[in-house]
Amino acid sequence: MPVRQQADTKIWKRRTTKAQFAVWFGWLVGVAIFVYCWRLISEKTIWFFVTDAPKQAADMAERMVPPKWSYMEVLWAPVWDTINIATLGTMIAIVIAVPVAFCAARNTTPSVHFVRPVALFIIVSSRSINSLIWALMLVTLIGPGVLAGVIAIGLRSIGFCAKLLYEAIEEIDHNQVEAVIATGAARSQQLSFGIVPQIMPAFAGISVFRWDINIRESTVLGLVGAGGIGLQLDSSISTLAWTQVSLILLVILATVIVSEWVSAKIRHAII
Amino acid sequence: MLRIEHLDKQYKTGDHALKDVNLEIPKGQVMALIGPSGAGKSTLIRCVNRLVEPSSGRIFLGDLELAHLGSSELRRARTRMGMIFQEYALVERLSVMENVLSGRLGYVGFWRSFFRKFPQSDIDEAFNLLQRVGLDHMADKRADELSGGQRQRVGICRALIQNPDLLLVDEPTASLDPKTSRQIMRLICELCEERQLAAIINIHDVLLAQMFARRIVGLQLGSIVYDGPPENLNAEVLTQIYGEEDWEATIEKVEEEDEELDTAALLNIAKVHPPS
Numbered sequence: 001m002p003v004r005q006q007a008d009t010k011i012w013k014r015r016t017t018k019a020q021f022a023v024w025f026g027w028l029v030g031v032a033i034f035v036y037c038w039r040l041i042s043e044k045t046i047w048f049f050v051t052d053a054p055k056q057a058a059d060m061a062e063r064m065v066p067p068k069w070s071y072m073e074v075l076w077a078p079v080w081d082t083i084n085i086a087t088l089g090t091m092i093a094i095v096i097a098v099p100v101a102f103c104a105a106r107n108t109t110p111s112v113h114f115v116r117p118v119a120l121f122i123i124v125s126s127r128s129i130n131s132l133i134w135a136l137m138l139v140t141l142i143g144p145g146v147l148a149g150v151i152a153i154g155l156r157s158i159g160f161c162a163k164l165l166y167e168a169i170e171e172i173d174h175n176q177v178e179a180v181i182a183t184g185a186a187r188s189q190q191l192s193f194g195i196v197p198q199i200m201p202a203f204a205g206i207s208v209f210r211w212d213i214n215i216r217e218s219t220v221l222g223l224v225g226a227g228g229i230g231l232q233l234d235s236s237i238s239t240l241a242w243t244q245v246s247l248i249l250l251v252i253l254a255t256v257i258v259s260e261w262v263s264a265k266i267r268h269a270i271i
Numbered sequence: 272m273l274r275i276e277h278l279d280k281q282y283k284t285g286d287h288a289l290k291d292v293n294l295e296i297p298k299g300q301v302m303a304l305i306g307p308s309g310a311g312k313s314t315l316i317r318c319v320n321r322l323v324e325p326s327s328g329r330i331f332l333g334d335l336e337l338a339h340l341g342s343s344e345l346r347r348a349r350t351r352m353g354m355i356f357q358e359y360a361l362v363e364r365l366s367v368m369e370n371v372l373s374g375r376l377g378y379v380g381f382w383r384s385f386f387r388k389f390p391q392s393d394i395d396e397a398f399n400l401l402q403r404v405g406l407d408h409m410a411d412k413r414a415d416e417l418s419g420g421q422r423q424r425v426g427i428c429r430a431l432i433q434n435p436d437l438l439l440v441d442e443p444t445a446s447l448d449p450k451t452s453r454q455i456m457r458l459i460c461e462l463c464e465e466r467q468l469a470a471i472i473n474i475h476d477v478l479l480a481q482m483f484a485r486r487i488v489g490l491q492l493g494s495i496v497y498d499g500p501p502e503n504l505n506a507e508v509l510t511q512i513y514g515e516e517d518w519e520a521t522i523e524k525v526e527e528e529d530e531e532l533d534t535a536a537l538l539n540i541a542k543v544h545p546p547s
Contacts, residue, residue, distance in 0.1 A: 179360035179426075182320055183433055184349035184377025185384075192385050193373050197364040 064246035071244050075232060075251055081146050082228035082255065085221065086214035089153025094207055096154075097161035104162060105169035108195065119162070126159030131217045135226035146227035153214050153221070160213075161206055168202035169195065204270040208263040215259040219252045272298045272469040273319065273437055278328035280314050280493075288314040290493040292328070298436075299467040301460055303474055303484035303501075307513050311493040312473040316439040319471070320352045321345055332437060350377035353430030353468075355459070357442035359422040361414040367425050368410040371397045374432035393432070400428040404458060420451035424458070431462060438463060438470035444479060452476070456483045477509065477521055 004011045015023065102108045104119035135152035142148055177194035185193060222230020229248060236244040273296045280289040288311040296302055304312050317323035319330055321337065330337040337348055353374070361370045375393045376384055383389065401407040404424040414422060423443060430438060440459060444452035456472075460483050463470045474480045480487055481501040489497030489504075489512040497508050506518040 173363075175356060175358055175360040176362045178322055179354065179356055179429070180362065180373055180376065182322060182349060182352070182354040182439075183374050183429070184346045185373070186346060186376075186381060188381045189376045189384050192381070193362060193365070193369075193376060197362050200364060 063242040067247035067250060068243035071247050078229040078232050079251060082218045085146060085149040085153055085218040085228050086211060088150045090157055090211040090214050092154035093157030093161050097158045100162040101165035104166040108169055123159040123162045126155055131156035135221045136224045139225045144225035149218060149221040149226035149228055152226055153218055157210050161210055164206045168199045172198040205267055208266045212259050212263040216256055272296055274331040276329045278318060279326045280318055281326045288493050292495060296469045298469055301463050301470045301484050302486045302488060303472045303480035304488050304490060305477055305480050306490035310490040312490055313441055316441055316471050316473060319439055320349050346377055350433050351435050352437045352439055353433045353435035355426050355430050355440040355443050357445045359426045361422055361425055363415040365414060367412050367414060370414050370425050371428045371432055374429040396432055400431055404428060419447050423455050438468050440470060440472040442473050
């Protein structure tokens with residue numbers, strides 16, 4: 001008992017002795033696992049390479065500076081592609097995710113036993129596959145290029161947007177919907193007057209957030225030939241053109257910073 | 272206007288919320304439904320507009336039987352019943368005007384409502400009602416910017432713009448301070464008087480019920496245990512509805528306020544029907 005009688009005073013402790021022991025034992029197990037894993041990894045590491053790493057890194061950094069600024073003229077087009085891949089992919093994802101979310105949310109789904117599992121399956125399958133892998137598959141299906149990237153980003157984002165959106169739908173205040181129902185509104189009107197206004201902030205937040213993530217994801221899609229700046233990154237690394245690599249990394253950094261700034265602004269404006 | 276016959280409601284959880292309730296409310300009557308929490312007050316009015324499905328029994332609105340209507344007839348029937356909620360239940364992120372106009376959803380098609388192209392007559396009526404409750408300058412404000420009393424006024428407008436025959440009012444004052452509570456109750460009663468609406472007002476505040484309603488129904492564990500004028504609510508009846516408590520203070524206070532109210536009521540009647 002956390003509360004124990006001792007003479008006239010009641011002694012209170014956060015946990016019972018048993019619970020305290022369990023917590024202590026939990027920590028013990030945790031530490032033991034950590035030590036064991038450390039040993040396992042250390043045995044399989046070639047420590048010579050690791051100790052050598054700082055020197056290698058310094059060497060690579062040296063070869064990276066100064067960035068080859070003139071290469072920028074080649075980069076403008078891929079950067080534009082990258083942003084387009086992210087934006088178009090996000091749009092496709094949103095268009096598909098909205099109906100999926102309404103089908104997946106317990107309070108709006110047309111059928112809990114048939115439609116909802118299908119919607120949830122779409123969400124899970126889209127989320128479980130990384131956009132790089134989607135791109136890999138799509139490049140073999142529809143050939144290399146920006147289109148493969150757009151679709152890959154779109155497919156990956158459906159699950160993300162739909163999942164967050166359906167959670168938002170399930171968390172709405174039912175009283176407001178009930179009030180709309182009580183006026184004699186049809187189901188479509190209940191949706192547009194009772195539910196949609198309540199999820200608008202979440203919807204805007206999710207879309208912009210996903211667009212922001214997609215900018216970052218689309219920078220690597222080129223590695224598998226799905227268009228965008230990753231293509232240049234790949235070829236620069238394989239030709240050991242380190243001054244180009246450093247410029248590309250700087251450009252990616254700048255793009256991401258700008259996208260974060262834009263998404264923060266948009267979110268602020270809408271919510 | 273409204274007739275409830277042998278209404279019974281048992282929830283899936285096993286709670287027997289209403290047991291063989293019979294009630295009749297004539298046109299223009301404001302009835303207060305009192306009773307402790309869990310007595311079934313909310314369930315009763317929600318059964319009338321079928322936000323809660325009754326287990327058995329029949330409910331007549333005029334000649335229309337409500338308990339077994341199909342979904343499109345039910346929607347049409349719901350337009351004839353305005354509802355006012357405890358926590359106002361305004362759609363927080365819509366404007367005051369949109370909230371009031373949502374009371375017309377049963378009358379306009381989806382696309383018209385989606386693009387907010389309500390008929391001018393609805394918009395005129397919305398402005399009239401907002402003016403009547405003193406909020407016409409707030410039409411453009413978002414609902415979540417309003418105070419509790421103002422929100423409830425918008426809720427009242429939303430119910431009235433339906434042009435209902437019956438008002439279902441669920442604890443209209445539970446989230447309001449005493450002064451605002453009285454103003455809201457007075458407003459509801461005046462509007463019912465003006466439009467000859469029947470109303471069921473769920474209220475747990477006995478004093479307010481006695482002040483404003485001409486008929487009181489006491490509900491206890493899903494059964495009606497009192498049905499009569501407010502004057503006959505004595506300690507014995509209150510004990511029967513709510514259980515053992517010292518009721519003297521409640522009863523005394525009402526008698527004092529009754530006198531005030533009677534004069535007020537007389538003045539009101541004089542205003543509405545000026546002697547010819």
